[in-house]
Amino acid sequence: AQSVSQHNHHVILSEAASLELGCNYSYGGTVNLFWYVQYPGQHLQLLLKYFSGDPLVKGIKGFEAEFIKSKFSFNLRKPSVQWSDTAEYFCAVNVFTNDMRFGAGTRLTVKP
Amino acid sequence: EAQVTQNPRYLITVTGKKLTVTCSQNMNHEYMSWYRQDPGLGLRQIYYSMNVEVTDKGDVPEGYKVSRKEKRNFPLILESPSPNQTSLYFCASTSVGGGSPLHFGNGTRLTVT
Numbered sequence: 001a002q003s004v005s006q007h008n009h010h011v012i013l014s015e016a017a018s019l020e021l022g023c024n025y026s027y028g029g030t031v032n033l034f035w036y037v038q039y040p041g042q043h044l045q046l047l048l049k050y051f052s053g054d055p056l057v058k059g060i061k062g063f064e065a066e067f068i069k070s071k072f073s074f075n076l077r078k079p080s081v082q083w084s085d086t087a088e089y090f091c092a093v094n095v096f097t098n099d100m101r102f103g104a105g106t107r108l109t110v111k112p
Numbered sequence: 113e114a115q116v117t118q119n120p121r122y123l124i125t126v127t128g129k130k131l132t133v134t135c136s137q138n139m140n141h142e143y144m145s146w147y148r149q150d151p152g153l154g155l156r157q158i159y160y161s162m163n164v165e166v167t168d169k170g171d172v173p174e175g176y177k178v179s180r181k182e183k184r185n186f187p188l189i190l191e192s193p194s195p196n197q198t199s200l201y202f203c204a205s206t207s208v209g210g211g212s213p214l215h216f217g218n219g220t221r222l223t224v225t
Binding site: 036043044045051090099100102103104105 | 126145147152153154155156157160202204211212216217219221
């Protein structure tokens, strides 16, 4: 079955630590890849997206993600997290249509 | 301001009492969708619509209905709510074409007792 897997359910980091959140998908062929962020009590907002071209994508707030086609992965990274990055992060995939499939989410807690 | 507007933000109801959650977007998007968010399960799609009068089931459609009579509106209807429909619901929209990101509403937290 087609799916999106996020490896970590809850990640706890101290400020200034580096972040990497894993995302793998099981779709074959061409995909569009997204990371969304949901701050406490808010709706989902787009962090970054990959359609084609350079597999290293830069998004807002210093986040970036790398698409590795051979590994079916799209991991999210940030060199130095801040307390304000505390949120839930969702990886999402769609293929040709608008049908967006989401991972289960990773909750990030950044300790000041 | 471009936005997706959901109402109400919070709703507490009892089993069996029909309810409607409204969703409206002002971006002239063709595609609209409803998701429910539950802890550990991420977002699961309930129904979606590719355009006016065109709707289809998502992954978890049981117990829900939708309609798309106008391009801007996509209400979610629970004819006979049950406690297992207690959840956080999001409406989203985007332009047709797989590469466009979704624009989300602020969510509706529904509790069915």
